[in-house]
Amino acid sequence: MKADPFEKPWHGLESERTPALALANTLDWRLREKPIELLRDYSELVRWARSVDALEPTEARALRAWAEEHPRAAARVLAEAIEVREAIAAIAGALMKGRTLPSAPLARLDQACHAAHEHRALRPGGTGARWVWRDPSPDPHRPVWAAALDAERILTSADAARVRQCGDAECGWFFLDTSRNKSRRWCSMEACGNRNKARRFYKRAAGRGGH
Numbered sequence: 001m002k003a004d005p006f007e008k009p010w011h012g013l014e015s016e017r018t019p020a021l022a023l024a025n026t027l028d029w030r031l032r033e034k035p036i037e038l039l040r041d042y043s044e045l046v047r048w049a050r051s052v053d054a055l056e057p058t059e060a061r062a063l064r065a066w067a068e069e070h071p072r073a074a075a076r077v078l079a080e081a082i083e084v085r086e087a088i089a090a091i092a093g094a095l096m097k098g099r100t101l102p103s104a105p106l107a108r109l110d111q112a113c114h115a116a117h118e119h120r121a122l123r124p125g126g127t128g129a130r131w132v133w134r135d136p137s138p139d140p141h142r143p144v145w146a147a148a149l150d151a152e153r154i155l156t157s158a159d160a161a162r163v164r165q166c167g168d169a170e171c172g173w174f175f176l177d178t179s180r181n182k183s184r185r186w187c188s189m190e191a192c193g194n195r196n197k198a199r200r201f202y203k204r205a206a207g208r209g210g211h
């Protein structure tokens with residue numbers, strides 16, 4: 001059987017698998033004058049959600065079929081996802097700088113969390129209970145709700161102090177620094193670490209050449 005292209009891993013997920021920050025990173029090169037939008041249509045949002053395990057393969061297929069039948073409604077849900085993404089990015093930016101969280105982005109996130117909770121139910125599971133989605137077929141907002149609930153979890157836990165942004169001047173990717181001495185600087189060594197190290201090396205070499 002041919003591999004489903006929607007199972008192709010999302011760009012850059014090796015550096016961040018937490019849905020909230022991975023959603024923020026779908027605006028690539030965020031710190032450039034012209035960042036690159038990776039969520040160009042609803043089906044890309046579905047592929048992203050599949051990559052962060054926010055949807056099962058059958059749910060992803062159902063939502064892709066729904067989007068093909070309802071392109072305008074799908075475009076509206078995508079626009080909402082981008083709003084919530086930008087709210088998460090603004091909140092993450094404030095967190096890193098130790099600033100009070102901005103009220104409009106926090107209100108947007110709060111709204112998305114409430115919508116998500118309305119669609120969840122507490123059911124027996126494991127040794128206690130767990131949250132499951134109430135809807136028998138997935139609501140088209142599931143990708144954005146998964147990111148919103150993950151943002152809620154980060155903000156209300158010790159992870160809030162671990163939110164970082166890549167040290168590259170243009171990359172702008174967010175990640176959770178889980179290193180023991182809280183010293184991670186780059187989204188990934190391969191993507192930004194090596195490039196920046198090489199740049200510093202050449203600068204030093206060029207500086208020496210002048211003397």
Ligand SMILES: [Zn+2]
Nearest residue numbers: 166171187192
């Ligand atoms: Zn980076």
